Structures are given as C-alpha cells and as structure tokens.
Amino acid sequence: MAQTGLKEFDLNVLAPNGLRRGRTTGSCATAAVKAALHLLLHGERFSQVNVTLPNKGYFLIVPVQNLCWFDPKTVRAEVLKDGGDDPDNTHGATIFAEVRRNNEGKIRFFAGDGVGTATQPGLRVAVGEPAINPTPRNMMLQAVAEVNRNKEQGFDLTVGCVNGEIIARKTFNPRLGIVGGISILGTSGIVEPLSLASWIASIEVYVRVALGSNDINSVALLPGKIGRVYAKETLALPEQRAVQIANFLGDALAFMQQALDEQQRDLEVLWLLGHPGKLAKVLDGAWDTHSSKSDMAMSVVARVAAERGFNSSLVLELERANTVEAAMERLKNEPGAQALWTDIEQRIAALVHARVPAVQRVEVRLFNLQGESLGAD
Structure with missing residues (x-):
C-alpha cells in the first residue's frame, strides 16, 4: 500500500485559518473503488487505502468503514465523508462504490442510489451521465490503474451515497438539473475549510444560470427561504431564476452586473425578496448581512419611523426591540405601518439599483417569518 515517491497529505495539519481540512466526496468514492478492487482482484481486505491526489506529489490515507461481496461478481466498499x-x-454521509468486471475493455461510470444524473446541458458532465465530475473520475481511473494488472480488463464503477437523494434536497442540484441525488465533487481531493469563498463562488454560478439567455427579463435574489413562495406563486418565476444568496448581497449584485455587462444587455426587473432583518441592513451600508459583519436592523427601522413622524416613544421602543421581528410585531397595528415598510423597500431598491445599472428596475418586497407581505402588495 505504500505510495512510491509520493508524500502523505496529513489532514491533522490544520489549514492556515486554524480549521480542520477534510476529504471530498471524490476522494471518498475513489477510496471505495480502490478498496473494492483490491478485494475483487486480489482477495485483499484493507481497512484503509491510499488515494493519489490530483496534485500527483501527494496521497491521502482514507479509512474504509465497510467492505464486502455485494453479489458473486460485485464488491461493495463504503467510506465515511469527513468534510x-x-x-x-x-459531511458524515456514507459514500459507496460497487465494482465489477465488464467485457467492454473500458471503465464505465454509473450512478448508484443517492448519486444524481445530469438532465440539463451546461454542467461539467453530459446529459444522462452520472453526476461524477471530471476530477473524481480521473482519480478513480488512476486508482484502477494502480490496482489492476490486466490493462485490457474493463470495470463498471457504480458510485452512490446512502440517503443521497434526501441530502441533495438541501443543495442546488435539483435546480441545476441534477436529479436523484448528490454530485461527486472535488478538484483537489481535499476539502479546504473556506466555506465563505465556496459559498460566494457558487452564487456566481447560480446568478449566471438564472440570467440564462437574452429572453430572460426578471430574476429574484433571496437571502433565505422567505420570499420563495412569492417568487414562485406571485411572480411565477422558475426555480432556477430565484437565487439563494445567503448574506452575500453585495457579491451577488456584482456578479449580476458583470454577467450583464459581458452579455451586453439589460435585465428588465430584479426582485429582492426577504426578511427586513437582513435586507434593511442595506440602509446602514451593509452589503454582507452576516451578524459578524453588520449590526442588527432595529435601529434602521427606528430611524425611518422617526423620519416618517412616528411618535418618539414608539421610535424608542423600536430601537430597543430585541429583534427586528419584535419591532415588526410592535408596528403590526400601527397606522402607517405598511407605508413605513413600503418606504424601507423603496430605499433599499434605490441603493441596490445604484449597484446594478444594467437592471432597468429593482423591486424589493419584505416579509415576516410567516411569509406575509409587510409593504407593497
């Protein structure tokens, strides 16, 4: 099992930011393939295997949690994903591979239970192919080459994930046209604990998918789940045109402007849908709305209320509210509350519009936690 000339990549060494690295689904699938091949071809059972990383100077030791004959011709191996x-x-999912010989003389990839299949063009795999990205495929091909001595022998590699179809519902796979489960991913074989960077990078992809072709005239940005029903039922937007952006409003707007510039076109209307606890922070200049990067929005609501002539005692209550939701509840039966929220929506829209001049019109709608509209109908 020694990797001649390669150096072990030690996951016990923390990343520069002090966080622990992990192994990608691609590394896990490759380890499962390699362990299964050792048993299938040589009768060898290993509790861990060495996976050659795309950076050919390194290998990764990956534990194998289960290894068995699935049927008389097929071996199944399971590896726990550690992100x-x-x-x-x-993270914590079981990635498995089922490996058997074929008479085709080549390596064929199949989607097992819990791994998706591509149904739309524009992805890194062809329509109808299992959602196993190019780098993990190459890693598995390398693993086969390391274990198999008969270079003319072909193998069927079926890669799956226990409960993968359920896990995939929490990802963007369904809206990207990947059905049936998760994707097998990874460009380095190592998960770097850079969730902020990966989130932002994924938002750029989804913004570009949402903009699509030149006949798309409206897109919605959603910081969270609130507003999703409005986008679907009131605006009748397809799912891929309602982009979840988490706290990264400023980045999403920059990506949108850049994409529109590249396409040399305008977008008729940009909808911004969500809770004022996030979106009202824009009025304080916060374009990253994470709580670690921005103050809570009660003071913004109070400030606008004061400017609109609400009495000073109510304004003080709004400032001192524990949450924006509490401020919303206090305003619920006040005359002029709807006009206040509409004013906040319009102020947010004006600031957002300044960042995306290629958008003809920006519309903001604010909702409470129950999804009820606060301002404009």
Whole structure:
C-alpha cells in the first residue's frame, strides 16, 4: 500500500485559518473503488487505502468503514465523508462504490442510489451521465490503474451515497438539473475549510444560470427561504431564476452586473425578496448581512419611523426591540405601518439599483417569518 515517491497529505495539519481540512466526496468514492478492487482482484481486505491526489506529489490515507461481496461478481466498499470544519451537506454521509468486471475493455461510470444524473446541458458532465465530475473520475481511473494488472480488463464503477437523494434536497442540484441525488465533487481531493469563498463562488454560478439567455427579463435574489413562495406563486418565476444568496448581497449584485455587462444587455426587473432583518441592513451600508459583519436592523427601522413622524416613544421602543421581528410585531397595528415598510423597500431598491445599472428596475418586497407581505402588495 505504500505510495512510491509520493508524500502523505496529513489532514491533522490544520489549514492556515486554524480549521480542520477534510476529504471530498471524490476522494471518498475513489477510496471505495480502490478498496473494492483490491478485494475483487486480489482477495485483499484493507481497512484503509491510499488515494493519489490530483496534485500527483501527494496521497491521502482514507479509512474504509465497510467492505464486502455485494453479489458473486460485485464488491461493495463504503467510506465515511469527513468534510473537516467546512460546513457541508454531505459531511458524515456514507459514500459507496460497487465494482465489477465488464467485457467492454473500458471503465464505465454509473450512478448508484443517492448519486444524481445530469438532465440539463451546461454542467461539467453530459446529459444522462452520472453526476461524477471530471476530477473524481480521473482519480478513480488512476486508482484502477494502480490496482489492476490486466490493462485490457474493463470495470463498471457504480458510485452512490446512502440517503443521497434526501441530502441533495438541501443543495442546488435539483435546480441545476441534477436529479436523484448528490454530485461527486472535488478538484483537489481535499476539502479546504473556506466555506465563505465556496459559498460566494457558487452564487456566481447560480446568478449566471438564472440570467440564462437574452429572453430572460426578471430574476429574484433571496437571502433565505422567505420570499420563495412569492417568487414562485406571485411572480411565477422558475426555480432556477430565484437565487439563494445567503448574506452575500453585495457579491451577488456584482456578479449580476458583470454577467450583464459581458452579455451586453439589460435585465428588465430584479426582485429582492426577504426578511427586513437582513435586507434593511442595506440602509446602514451593509452589503454582507452576516451578524459578524453588520449590526442588527432595529435601529434602521427606528430611524425611518422617526423620519416618517412616528411618535418618539414608539421610535424608542423600536430601537430597543430585541429583534427586528419584535419591532415588526410592535408596528403590526400601527397606522402607517405598511407605508413605513413600503418606504424601507423603496430605499433599499434605490441603493441596490445604484449597484446594478444594467437592471432597468429593482423591486424589493419584505416579509415576516410567516411569509406575509409587510409593504407593497
């Protein structure tokens, strides 16, 4: 099992930011393939295997949690996904591979239970192919080459994930046209604990998918789930045109302007849908609305209320509210509350519009936690 000339990549060494690295679904699938091949071809059972990383100077030791004959011709191996300290929907999932010989003389990839299949063009795999990205495929091909002595022998590699179809519902796979489960991903084989960077990078992809072709005239940005029903039922937007942006409003707007500039076109209307606890922070100049990067929005609501002539005692109550939701509840039966929220929506829209001049019109709608509209109808 020694990797001649290669150096072990030690996951016990923390990343520069002090967080623990992990192994990608691609590394896990490759380890499962390699362990299964050792048993299938040589009768060898390993509790861990060495996976050659795309950076050919390194290998990764990956534990194998289960290895068995699935049927008389097929071996199944299972590996636990460990994403380190990076928040990941697949962390703790069981990735498995079922390996058997074929008579085709080539390596064929199949989607097992819990791994998706591509149904739309524009992804890194062709329509109808299992959602196993190019780098993990190459890693598995390398693993086969390391174990198989008969270079003319072909193998069927079926890669799956226990409960992968359920896990995939928490990802963007359904809206990207990947159905049936998760994707097998990874460009380095190592999960770097850079969730902020990966989140932002993914938002750029989803913004570009949402903009689509030149006949798209409206897109919605949603900091969270609130507003999703409005986008679907009131605006009748397809799912891929309602982009979840988390706290990264400023980045999402920059990506949108850049994409529109590249396409040399305008977008008729940009909708911004969500809770004022996030979106009202824009009036304080906060374009990253994470609580670690911005103050809570009660003072913003109070300030606008004061400017609109609400009495000073009510303004003080709004300032001292524990949450924006509490401020919303206090305003619920006040005359002029709807006009206040409409004013906040319009102020947010004006500031957002300044960042995306390629958008003809920006519309903001604010909702409470129950999804009820606060301002404009």
